[in-house]
Amino acid sequence: MINPKRLRHGSTVGVIAPASPPNVQSLQKAMPFLNNLGLNVKIAPHVSSTYGYLAGTDEQRLHDLHMMFDDSDVDAIICAGGGFGTSRIVDSINYKLLKQNPKIFWGYSDITYLHTAIRQKTGLVTFHGPMLSSDVGKKEFDPLSKSMFSQLFHPTLLEYTESTSPLHVISEGEATGKLVGGNLSLLVNTIGSKYEINTKNRLLLIEDVGEEPYRIDSFLSQLKLAGKLDEAAGIVVGDFKDADPKKREESLSLQEVLDYYFASLNKPVISGFKIGHCFPHYAVPLGSKATLSSSSKSLSVQPGVS
Known part of the structure; x- marks a missing residue:
């Protein structure tokens, strides 16, 4: 794996919107946070563009992604928001280009789709963390x-225990492997493509938002039938926000x-991690070596930067 270089005071962050249009007001409110970290900010040309439910055409969003990786003055790229x-x-x-300019x-x-593709195509460690419009610019940002x-400034060993949130052991065990995954529905979307998520001997992180139990059931069924659950070394169950049943009066619980x-x-599976569409939002480097243990109810993740 390739660990990107750490940030320093005066580093420049590039902001892109590779999915849906961000809330511009919320994005603007996020800028002081980056400035207070001692960072300069460069906004990509098409962040405020719209093309239906997209932040500009495919060509525009791709241009911004390539531009920021190719710009030697840009040390990090933070996405304004998600969507589609x-x-x-x-x-x-x-x-x-990305592999030659790791950042x-x-x-x-x-x-999540970009995390998976970039990691599997280049070996670059990327970060699953709160975004500018979606999180940083909101008053709930804790x-x-x-x-x-x-x-991002100091190589940091992350130790997630119940001091952060209550954790629930679904299956006991301990395993070590690269931490991969992210949004469950996006992981399922990779199945059958050249970017299909590789879970073999890896710790699989899953999270989602606004999906009822029957939908989560469907997603997990597809991962199971594709062999992704059996191949994984362990499962890290993040936050499933707004997962209460609504359409069906009779439902299984999450x-x-x-x-x-x-x-x-017969492998470690622990739920309750505040990773996903939630506050607090615990950020983790994807592709870094991690250990999940049911006995200590903990997730330990190696540093994501060098």
């Missing part, structure tokens, strides 16, 4: 979520769905 659209550009990305790449949600950006797929896996 990264799968439309993933096959046109110049992965050679911090940060986002989550729909950005101190713990803010503190997660410090890992916990019943998780137990069905994970309780008999």
Whole structure:
């Protein structure tokens, strides 16, 4: 794996919107946070563009991504928001350019597709963390979520225990492997493509938002049938926001769905991690070596920067 270089005071962050249009007001409110970290900010040309539910055409969003990786003055790239659209550009990305210019790449949600493709095509460690319009620019953005950006300035061993949030052991065990994954629905979308998520001997992180138990059941069923659950070394269950059943009066609970797929896996599976569409939002480097342990109810992740 390639660990991008750490940030320093005076480093420049490039802002892109590779999926849906960000909330411009919320994005503007996020700028002082970056400035207070001692960072300069460069906004990509098409961040405020719109093309239906996309932040500009595929060509425009791809241009911004390539521009920021190619710009030697830019030290990190942070996504303004998620939504939809990264799968439309993933096959046109110049992965050679990205590999020759490794730098911090940060986002989550729909950005999961880019995390997966970039890691598997280039070996670059990327970061699953709060985005500018979606999180940083909101009043709910809390101190713990803010503190997660410090890992970009100093190589940091992350230790997630119940001191951060209550954790629930679904299946016991301990395993070490590269941490991969992200948004569950986006991971499922990779199945059958050249960017299909590789979970073999890896710790698989899953999270999602606004999906009812029957939908989560469907996603996990596809991962199971594709062999992704059996191949994984362990499962890190992040936050599933707004997962209460709405369309169906009779429903399995989210916990019943998780137990069905994970309780008999004979590998560590722990839920309750505040990773995903939530506050606090715990940021983690994807591709870094990590250890998941049921005995200590913990997730340990090696530093993402060098």
